[in-house]
Amino acid sequence: MDLLVQAELKQALGASGCPICRVGEEAASRYLRFVLHESVNDPATRRRLASSWGFCRRHGWYFLRLECVTMRDGLGTAILAEGLLKMAEQVLDGHLAGPPGGVRKQRAARARLEKLVRSLTPRGQCPPCVVQAEHEAYALAVLGTVLQVEAWRERFALSDGFCLRHLRDALATEKIPDRLRWIVEDHHRRLRRLLADLEEYIRKHDYRFSQEPYGRERDAVDRATAALVGNWFDLPRRPPGNHGSEAERVQAEEGKHGG
Numbered sequence: 001m002d003l004l005v006q007a008e009l010k011q012a013l014g015a016s017g018c019p020i021c022r023v024g025e026e027a028a029s030r031y032l033r034f035v036l037h038e039s040v041n042d043p044a045t046r047r048r049l050a051s052s053w054g055f056c057r058r059h060g061w062y063f064l065r066l067e068c069v070t071m072r073d074g075l076g077t078a079i080l081a082e083g084l085l086k087m088a089e090q091v092l093d094g095h096l097a098g099p100p101g102g103v104r105k106q107r108a109a110r111a112r113l114e115k116l117v118r119s120l121t122p123r124g125q126c127p128p129c130v131v132q133a134e135h136e137a138y139a140l141a142v143l144g145t146v147l148q149v150e151a152w153r154e155r156f157a158l159s160d161g162f163c164l165r166h167l168r169d170a171l172a173t174e175k176i177p178d179r180l181r182w183i184v185e186d187h188h189r190r191l192r193r194l195l196a197d198l199e200e201y202i203r204k205h206d207y208r209f210s211q212e213p214y215g216r217e218r219d220a221v222d223r224a225t226a227a228l229v230g231n232w233f234d235l236p237r238r239p240p241g242n243h244g245s246e247a248e249r250v251q252a253e254e255g256k257h258g259g
């Protein structure tokens with residue numbers, strides 16, 4: 001079994017958020033770092049990016065920010081963008097060079113417009129999105145196998161668990177009834193805790209209780225959003241104290257009850 005991915009998962013389970021979202025995002029970041037440092041001028045990378053019209057919105061901005069932070073420059077982004085924008089310019093050039101459509105030539109004009117739209121439509125997926133999805137699927141398979149081991153189950157139980165999408169993927173790929181049951185029970189337990197935290201969060205918005213200090217429900221909206229849509233780890237940071245892993249929250253609770 002892949003020890004490298006096991007090490008990655010172990011680390012992700014000890015950190016906040018869905019572990020599969022985390023290892024997937026890390027794989028996409030590794031790929032983008034590789035493109036930035038090694039393959040801005042590589043023809044195969046350029047062809048791949050040409051077929052997808054570059055990165056998706058999220059990875060496009062991530063790439064620019066990565067370059068600004070690590071290189072204090074934007075040359076790589078400039079080179080890739082220049083190639084793609086030139087390609088777009090040529091497509092528009094080709095369209096404008098054709099005969100102008102008159103009332104009698106409506107059908108031909110429509111065909112030319114459809115061709116223009118087709119030319120501007122990506123034929124391939126955003127490459128880091130592909131890398132991310134592949135790594136998530138692989139990491140999920142590794143996790144499914146190691147979850148037979150008690151120590152891994154304990155580790156997983158203390159983590160923030162799956163987001164809804166990765167729960168679905170885990171259930172769709174898991175074949176062994178005992179493990180399936182364990183995953184469903186684990187997630188059900190998490191949902192009940194999260195719903196209790198949300199209820200408490202909402203209750204404290206009532207003016208009668210708004211003086212009460214926040215407890216573990218402080219970041220319930222972050223966790224509820226993550227539970228539904230998955231995690232996005234490179235978002236701008238929250239103020240300190242608003243974010244933590246399930247293990248930290250359990251520790252804080254135990255400390256509170258103990259003292």
Ligand SMILES: [Zn+2]
Pocket residue numbers: 018019020021022162163164165166230231
């Ligand atoms: Zn996830």
Ligand SMILES: [Zn+2]
Pocket residue numbers: 055056057058059126127128129
């Ligand atoms: Zn993408």
